[in-house]
Amino acid sequence: MKLLILFPCLFLLITSFGPTSGLLGRIKQGKETWGYVKVRDNAHMFFWLYYTTADVDYKLRPLVLWLQGGPGASSTGIGNFLEIGPQTLSLENRTNTWVKQVNLLFVDNPVGTGYSFVEDPALLASNNTVIANDLVAFMKGFLAKVPEFQTVPLYIFAESYGGKMAAQFAVSLNKAVLQKKIRCQLAGVALGDSWVSPVDAVLSWGSYLYATSLIDSAGLTKVNNKAQEVSDAVKAGKLGPATELWGETENLIENVTNGVNFYNILKEPCRANSSNAIASHTSHIFASKNQEHLYNANVGQFSAVLDALMNGPIKEKLKVIPQNVTWGGQSQLVFKALAADFMNSAVKNVEMLLNTTSVKVVVYNGQLDLIVTSLGAQKWVENLHWAGTKPWVNAVRKPIDGPSGATLAFSKSFKNFAFYWVLNAGHMIPADVSDTALQMMEEIVGLKAH
Template sequence: MFFWLYYTTADVDYKTRPLVLWLQGGPGASSTGIGNFLEIGPQNLSLGNRTDAWTKEVNVVFVDNPVGTGYSFVEDPKLIPRNNTAIAYDLIKFMSGFFVKVPEFQDVPLYIFSESYGGKMAAQFAVTLQRAIQMKKVRCQLAGVALGDSWISPVDAVLSWGPYLYATSLIDSAGEAKINGKTTEVRNAVAANKMLEATKLWAQAEDLIENVTNGVNFYNILTKRTHNNTTTTTTTSTSSSTANEVNNSIRQEAPDQVLSDYNVHLYNHYVGDVSADLDHLMNGPMREKLKVIPENVTWGGQSKMVFEALSEDFMTSAVKNVELLLNTTNLKVVVYNGQLDLIVSTLGAQKWVEHLHWAGTSHWVNADRRPIEDPSGATGAFSKTFKNFTFYWILNAGHMIPSDAGAMAKKMMQEIVGIKVR
């Protein structure tokens, strides 16, 4: 498992600042690539300095997770996780090794931040890590988990698509009826525990939405998509011969994992598109600078296999893990969502949050929202808190909040980890 640790550049002893662990989505999207260079790391895709880099305030560690993602790799495809539980256990192994390598971080507050499918992984990982800490298997100071535009309740997300698109004038009532019909099929498949069928129907719902909206951008409904999503593609997210060799060898050993058309379609949306811009950087200059990547490993070379392996687990809910965190720990639990995100709309996120089996749910629902100003003085977000749970509504941002609203994302992070916002 490959990780990339940045020590904070704040003018303080780095050990006095929290450690943020960033988990990317997909599944199969690289934290060390996407989260690092496209969202919160010190440099952007052009290797220029990022104004709102989180490293200016906190220590940040990116990990390519699950194994097979980014620079992380497996020699046996059977080791690629097929469910969220296996992902959590692999992350426990990673954290154990990480704290051996940099033991000073054992006494530094740890916050798990996540995005998209990374939030689903983060919720279960936080539960598993808390138990490992209590059993003295891992020594660290877990302080909180933040779930950004997270795939916590897939059914609530999918069922929100029609109403959200209708409310934003991207479809008419006839279009909403068509979408609602298809998303109801998704819900029914999940209720019948037909999880692979549910994933396939989800892909069909996306196709329908693309047709009736003239190609809406699922990441941000007000922006144009930068890449074409097709239902046919090559067998690897990179054109390098090394990656082809790696993927071909895996497919020879595990032919049942060859991507079906609907999984290719979904992969292109949620891993391939956002990874494409990084391919040259990560498989070229960064690979050379790092000097630790094995010769037979290519960044992103196994990521499609990760997506395929988790296809049956894709539509499962992680709400119970969030409830466990709220009911059995004192950890900070945060949900934050971008106003313009369609994949995991705020409408869908609010639905599962407002139905949490937690004694504080009704108190949170009836609490007052607090407006938060952006650097221009305009309202850039709202937040609402009860006890250790907070929800952030981030305005003018889509699925990848730090990319769309960098200053607000950084300000939110500082509030969560307890660093004074200047």
């Protein structure tokens, strides 16, 4: 299960695995637990918690909750096995797993994603508010199951569309804490290559492609004109058509760039047609061929890569997944249910966090990401309605160097806000530069000096 704008051609990153026999004995590493939380009647959210393997009492290390994008991409699959979990797709130990430093919680969100499921499709989330409320309900149920984490600092890390969800979730969770409806130590939210301001992202595509020699001036005019159509539709409140136009803009870019990889412009192009055979049976689900094309191009890749593992040895290991539930079985429905909300902005939620709370807010972006360019992210950040915006803009940007002395990233902070520019990375930063991602996470949660 995986989704929409959010995920790349990962076949370059994947190590294939053979028959499932013999794999089960290699899956477990360190202390872990998993299960379901009922967030609404007939709506069930799955989680997988890994306790840190650091040589300390686990309660002395933060809890990092990872939200995937999509909407409808699985945290327990993609984030876990392809990015930051303790093991890789081939079930080998991951060198730069975040579990080495923090407790790591993967949640299949929204309901219907990954192993999460609804008993009635009418219960699927149709907007960001429903998603945020479900996540607060999840946290209440999760913390009832493992109450020791009620006093552990919680950091929400999110990728792509997950960042849009995380911003409103953090606002709702903070409100619930203040109202004493939940006991939770929300400490920070980190928005990675996040779809927080879709219009700013789309309007930046032409400039980014032109600056990187992927289009010429004629191509720049075409892309900018199409991107402006997206912006105009959003301004007119035509959000469903805006999502369609967004897809048309991506298709145009594929044509004028000879198939640029949206997730990392330096990697092998993603050919949209390659996934049609995988997911062609989903055509009856979508309202248009354009929507089907987008889903197939961005989700079919993950189906081919992860389905055998998640619906085979992992499902067998977990033992709590209902027999009629398959990993990713409802992902197409999740995507379709949120199509009209896709182009909505979540900037006001970020502003609310900065203006009314002391929660640490971090935005981080990969240099090579086209879907959510650093240009687009900087644009909405520099226009935040927050007293600290101008001081942040004028603050000194600091380099982050690696062991060899090479610059890995830059960061700039003011009060409880920080922005990271991550070099040599695309949309999925931990998959591209795992060492940098780990170091950045340690800084954000306070385990390493800034």
